[in-house]
Amino acid sequence: MDLSLTETQELLKRGVEEFIERETPLSSVVSLQQSERGYSDAIWRTAAEVGWLGMLTPEAYGGSGSSFMDAAVVFQALGAGAIPGPLLSSGVIAPLVIEALGTEAQREQYLPALARGELVATFALTEPEWGWGVDRVQLRAEASGDGYRLNGTKLFVYDAHAADVLLVAARTSEGVRVFVVPATAAGVEVRRLEGLFSAECQVRLTGVQVPASAMLGRTDGGGTAAALEAALLRATPILCAYQVGGAQTAFELSVDYSRRRRQFGQPIGRFQHVQNHIVQLVNHLDGARWTTYEALWKLDAGKPGVEVSAHLAKVCASEGFVHAVNYAHEVHAGVGVMHEYGLTLFTRLSRSLYFALGDPKWHRQRLAALLPDHELSEVA
Amino acid sequence: MDFEVAYSPEQEQFRAEVRAWLAEHVPQVEGDRDSDENYEKYRQLGRELGAKGWLRPAAPVEYGGGGLPVDHAIVIAEEVDRYDLRLPPYYDSGGTLGGASILVWGTEEQKRRMLPPIFRGEVVTWQLLTGPEAGSDLAGTTTDARRDGDEYVLNGEKVFVGGSHGADFLWTIARTDATGERHRNLSWFLIPADLPGIQYRRMELLGDGNEGIGSGYKNTIYFDNVRVPAAQLVGGENNGWQVASTHLELEHGAGGRIGSNRLFRMTREWARQLKREGRPLIEHPDVQERLVDVFVQTEVTRLLNLRNYWMNQSHQRMSYEGPQASYYGKMAGLEVSQAMMDIIGPYALTTDEEWDVSRGLVEPYLKSAIVALHPGGTADIQKVIIARRIGVGRDIAERAGDTGGQAAF
Numbered sequence: 065m066d067l068s069l070t071e072t073q074e075l076l077k078r079g080v081e082e083f084i085e086r087e088t089p090l091s092s093v094v095s096l097q098q099s100e101r102g103y104s105d106a107i108w109r110t111a112a113e114v115g116w117l118g119m120l121t122p123e124a125y126g127g128s129g130s131s132f133m134d135a136a137v138v139f140q141a142l143g144a145g146a147i148p149g150p151l152l153s154s155g156v157i158a159p160l161v162i163e164a165l166g167t168e169a170q171r172e173q174y175l176p177a178l179a180r181g182e183l184v185a186t187f188a189l190t191e192p193e194w195g196w197g198v199d200r201v202q203l204r205a206e207a208s209g210d211g212y213r214l215n216g217t218k219l220f221v222y223d224a225h226a227a228d229v230l231l232v233a234a235r236t237s238e239g240v241r242v243f244v245v246p247a248t249a250a251g252v253e254v255r256r257l258e259g260l261f262s263a264e265c266q267v268r269l270t271g272v273q274v275p276a277s278a279m280l281g282r283t284d285g286g287g288t289a290a291a292l293e294a295a296l297l298r299a300t301p302i303l304c305a306y307q308v309g310g311a312q313t314a315f316e317l318s319v320d321y322s323r324r325r326r327q328f329g330q331p332i333g334r335f336q337h338v339q340n341h342i343v344q345l346v347n348h349l350d351g352a353r354w355t356t357y358e359a360l361w362k363l364d365a366g367k368p369g370v371e372v373s374a375h376l377a378k379v380c381a382s383e384g385f386v387h388a389v390n391y392a393h394e395v396h397a398g399v400g401v402m403h404e405y406g407l408t409l410f411t412r413l414s415r416s417l418y419f420a421l422g423d424p425k426w427h428r429q430r431l432a433a434l435l436p437d438h439e440l441s442e443v444a
Numbered sequence: 445m446d447f448e449v450a451y452s453p454e455q456e457q458f459r460a461e462v463r464a465w466l467a468e469h470v471p472q473v474e475g476d477r478d479s480d481e482n483y484e485k486y487r488q489l490g491r492e493l494g495a496k497g498w499l500r501p502a503a504p505v506e507y508g509g510g511g512l513p514v515d516h517a518i519v520i521a522e523e524v525d526r527y528d529l530r531l532p533p534y535y536d537s538g539g540t541l542g543g544a545s546i547l548v549w550g551t552e553e554q555k556r557r558m559l560p561p562i563f564r565g566e567v568v569t570w571q572l573l574t575g576p577e578a579g580s581d582l583a584g585t586t587t588d589a590r591r592d593g594d595e596y597v598l599n600g601e602k603v604f605v606g607g608s609h610g611a612d613f614l615w616t617i618a619r620t621d622a623t624g625e626r627h628r629n630l631s632w633f634l635i636p637a638d639l640p641g642i643q644y645r646r647m648e649l650l651g652d653g654n655e656g657i658g659s660g661y662k663n664t665i666y667f668d669n670v671r672v673p674a675a676q677l678v679g680g681e682n683n684g685w686q687v688a689s690t691h692l693e694l695e696h697g698a699g700g701r702i703g704s705n706r707l708f709r710m711t712r713e714w715a716r717q718l719k720r721e722g723r724p725l726i727e728h729p730d731v732q733e734r735l736v737d738v739f740v741q742t743e744v745t746r747l748l749n750l751r752n753y754w755m756n757q758s759h760q761r762m763s764y765e766g767p768q769a770s771y772y773g774k775m776a777g778l779e780v781s782q783a784m785m786d787i788i789g790p791y792a793l794t795t796d797e798e799w800d801v802s803r804g805l806v807e808p809y810l811k812s813a814i815v816a817l818h819p820g821g822t823a824d825i826q827k828v829i830i831a832r833r834i835g836v837g838r839d840i841a842e843r844a845g846d847t848g849g850q851a852a853f
Contacts, residue, residue: 065447065449065753065754066754067445067754067755319834323839330837331837333837339827339831339836339837340827342831346764346830346834347768347772350768351772354744354747354751355743355744357447358747360445361445362447365446365448376743380740380744428733428736431739432729432732432733433732435735436716440705440708440709
């Protein structure tokens with residue numbers, strides 16, 4: 065048993081932290097948020113150069129083939145800085161989906177370009193009658209000529225406004241399959257949505273014609289719905305780590321503020337109600353943290369029960385991040401809602417990512433289905 | 445990271461030895477596990493474990509412990525856990541927490557004299573902390589120990605202590621300087637329980653009927669001019685608050701715990717056995733949802749305890765983690781209790797022989813979850829300590845007590 069980070073992981077973590085200190089402190093993220101795209105070229109260039117986008121991609125496809133825990137260490141640190149951009153979409157979810165579903169040729173075509181940051185991809189699943197189960201997909205892909213014709217609307221698609229290609233889950237006569245659709249293809253309309261979102265978009269596909277080769281795994285039969293569900297589940301703990309990072313910063317900001325802010329002649333942290341907010345916050349933070357780490361360990365070590373652990377982690381991370389931010393707002397009161405202070409970056413993320421790769425309700429439903437037959441380990 | 449204890453071939457061999465030995469020595473008990481007759485069987489098991497060095501496996505061998513590496517101690521703990529037992533297999537709060545404190549703070553002479561009987565299971569020791577005037581405010585105790593020659597004369601009262609089968613020693617904090625500065629006026633004593641002037645009165649409490657944290661039986665103990673040899677004072681006169689920091693740190697959960705999620709497993713089993721509308725409860729969606737709630741709560745509790753176990757065993761600097769696990773566990777107990785009521789309905793409340801599917805487990809659990817809110821510091825006190833350790837409102841965070849890397853032996 066060893067719950068510490070390895071030396072490599074400590075270095076990875078420091079690397080991200082130093083980048084954030086140097087280039088993207090919270091104040092700069094606040095101003096980026098008001099820009100049209102929401103992130104900067106500098107962030108993207110660094111992510112590509114340092115290798116954050118190809119961590120989970122095997123070396124044979126231009127990635128570093130790192131462990132899930134290594135990648136999570138980086139994404140937790142990025143989450144702590146509320147670093148924006150399609151990092152999770154194009155650096156984690158898309159590569160995992162393509163690697164799991166794609167043919168050899170498709171992997172070679174897309175994975176190296178994604179790892180280098182030259183290609184930006186995002187995965188589009190949810191629709192107006194939304195839901196994170198693959199079985200909810202209604203958007204149609206009908207055989208047409210030598211390929212397929214796609215019709216329908218994808219909603220709440222993260223980072224589509226920045227994507228070069230969209231990985232669109234669509235219903236075919238053989239079940240749900242994933243199609244690689246260029247964002248510039250005729251009939252594709254992407255619109256970023258206003259609201260308490262990070263980068264959610266609407267993607268409307270009207271008679272979009274794609275070649276048969278656009279279907280992931282078509283020629284080798286690998287692109288099944290089951291494979292897609294498995295790939296999304298593997299991406300989930302990395303997303304959780306990003307949420308843990310955000311909750312960690314909400315915690316640190318709150319502790320710091322409890323020391324500096326004085327009312328009634330003393331630091332507000334001397335008041336037990338304020339202390340209680342921070343105690344509840346750290347309990348949510350650590351619940352999210354350790355369920356996430358255990359899921360990552362199971363992924364890396366190939367342990368049984370990884371599905372259950374991933375669902376549990378997302379329940380704790382999504383609920384925990386929202387609660388953590390709420391308690392942080394109770395501690396900060398007025399100052400917390402001033403955009404320039406920075407807490408609202410995490411407020412926004414906690415709400416937006418609550419739903420990403422499935423909201424807690426969906427993951428609880430999955431747990432309800434799995435737990436009656438779940439094998440519990442004898443010890444630990 | 446690695447969440448599993450890695451077992452070497454040597455450990456697996458040791459496990460086989462332990463398993464075979466336990467199969468031969470763990471007593472068969474029928475009925476109330478805590479009856480006088482059964483209690484004596486578990487004491488006897490304790491003595492036999494103690495003679496092998498397996499009662500307190502990781503405690504130093506020169507003081508009566510097993511002197512075994514942590515890897516072996518883990519194996520013994522796991523194998524004992526298979527019988528739903530802990531080490532020791534009976535209530536010995538003063539031996540567990542006092543033993544660790546004496547190891548950190550006792551003189552060499554005291555360690556050689558006091559620890560072997562404890563670590564070998566020859567004696568039972570109760571910890572006596574709470575007084576009528578000193579609950580959460582432990583430092584406010586008014587039990588007095590006045591020096592008189594080679595003895596201290598104790599007067600005062602401790603409440604909510606011990607169990608139902610008596611003790612050989614009492615591990616007690618008392619005031620050695622009635623007018624002294626707070627936190628610098630206390631001392632610890634290991635008091636022979638048979639000294640003249642000690643009186644017991646039983647307290648009947650809501651509880652699970654077993655000795656221990658959820659016990660339905662506690663005592664008030666009165667000290668009336670009890671003369672305690674000065675050699676029984678541990679950790680230096682008026683240094684008792686320092687000693688307490690070790691004791692309390694362990695009591696507050698810093699030792700951690702590894703084990704399977706038995707609570708969830710049991711709840712699920714009952715949901716399989718009972719029926720509603722002709723179908724097993726576990727097939728009902730509302731029951732499945734509540735089982736998820738139980739799972740989430742108990743898994744987070746398990747992981748926080750596992751983290752603490754690792755931190756303590758690997759000598760990491762601890763901060764708020766001990767009281768956090770304690771607080772979380774207390775609150776989860778209440779949440780899980782309510783989920784159990786939702787899952788199995790009014791069956792949760794019965795101990796009736798015909799209708800209690802859990803055979804004496806759920807109803808006691810519901811009661812002990814409430815009792816467990818206060819021992820080792822109330823839930824509110826745990827929160828106060830967590831906040832201090834984090835440094836909420838303070839420039840310098842309070843440091844955790846020194847456990848000397850000792851888990852509870």
